Amino acid sequence: MRSPLxxxxxxxxxxxxxxxxxxxxxxxxxxxxxxxxxxxEPAEAVALFPCGAIxxxxxxxxxxxxxxxxxxxTAELDDLRTPERIAxxxxxxxxxxxxxxxxxxxxxxxxxxxxxxxxxxxxxxETVDGMWYAVGDEATDFSFYTKRATLAGLVAxxxxxxxxxxxxxxxxxxxxxERRLADIGRLTDLRRGFEEALDRxxxxxxxLRPTR
Numbered sequence: 001m002r003s004p005l006x007x008x009x010x011x012x013x014x015x016x017x018x019x020x021x022x023x024x025x026x027x028x029x030x031x032x033x034x035x036x037x038x039x040x041e042p043a044e045a046v047a048l049f050p051c052g053a054i055x056x057x058x059x060x061x062x063x064x065x066x067x068x069x070x071x072x073x074t075a076e077l078d079d080l081r082t083p084e085r086i087a088x089x090x091x092x093x094x095x096x097x098x099x100x101x102x103x104x105x106x107x108x109x110x111x112x113x114x115x116x117x118x119x120x121x122x123x124x125x126e127t128v129d130g131m132w133y134a135v136g137d138e139a140t141d142f143s144f145y146t147k148r149a150t151l152a153g154l155v156a157x158x159x160x161x162x163x164x165x166x167x168x169x170x171x172x173x174x175x176x177x178e179r180r181l182a183d184i185g186r187l188t189d190l191r192r193g194f195e196e197a198l199d200r201x202x203x204x205x206x207x208l209r210p211t212r
Contacts, residue, residue, distance in 0.1 A: 006048060007062075009040065009044075009048055010048050010049070010059045010062075010063070011059075011063050011066065012038055012040070013031065013034050013035060013038070013040065013045055013048065013049075013059075014056070014059050014060050014063045015063065016034035016035075016037055016038045017030050017031060017033075017034040017056070018060075018099075018100050018103050020033060020034065021100070021102065021103040021106055022102035022103065022106070025053070025106050026052075026053040026056040026057050026060070026103075026106055026107060026110060027052075027053065027056075028046060028052055031045050031046065031049060031056065032045060032046070053110050054110060054116055054119055057107040057110045057111060057119075057123075058119060058123060060103065060107055061107070061123040061126070061127065062123075062126065064093060064096055064097055064127075065126060065127055065130050067092075067096045068089060068092050068093045068096060068130070068131070068134070069130055069134050071092050071096075072088070072089060072092065072131075072134040072135065073134070075088060075092075077135060077136065082135065082136075082137075083181045083182075083184075083185060085135035085136070086131065086135060086151065086154075086181065087174075087177055087178060087181060088135075089131045089134065089135060090131075090154075090155070090158060090177050091174060091177075093127075094158075094162050094170055094173060098170065101162075101163060104159070104163065105163055108159075108163075111123070124152050124155065124156065125148065125152065127152075127155060128148050128151040128152045128155055129148055131151065132147055132148060132151065150184055154177070154180050154181070154184070157176075157180065158173060158176060158177050158180070161173055161176050
């Protein structure tokens with residue numbers, strides 16, 4: 001069921017469930033209890049998440065994505081470089097999720113099951129794709145894919161780091177993200193320099209350059 005109203009109801013249910021997930025997991029009993037608290041019929045709530053835990057975890061990921069995109073839409077991005085915009089997007093995501101780390105952990109345990117690997121990949125793609133668009137990326141060439149693949153690796157690694165981060169304000173996680181972004185920037189500069197060097201070679205050698 002895909003409609004603005006259905007998505008709104010799913011978001012309400014996910015938000016209402018979050019305090020119970022550390023104890024009851026991403027389960028139908030937790031869903032029914034949340035529905036009762038916010039005045040939604042339990043049968044209607046179950047119909048919004050027909051596949052149970054995997055639908056609930058997907059709903060949670062998309063709820064977090066929408067929260068991040070809403071905040072980025074009102075953020076001052078004009079004076080920020082692209083790495084700074086990405087760092088901000090990640091910081092916002094972890095700020096939003098910080099009260100619900102156990103819910104994130106429970107969700108990852110569901111997605112770690114081999115049967116759910118395609119869903120895990122799809123949700124991660126949705127997260128990074130939304131972030132790139134939100135920070136103003138308009139790439140349509142091969143870099144469209146490389147940017148998303150690179151950010152997917154960073155989001156996955158940073159999430160695992162963040163889950164065990166006990167530093168104040170998740171300062172260690174933010175420093176980890178900054179280091180990884182710096183590493184990515186150096187690799188990007190190296191690739192750009194290589195391409196510029198190819199452009200200076202005699203024409204016959206340009207045939208070796210991959211088409212994009």
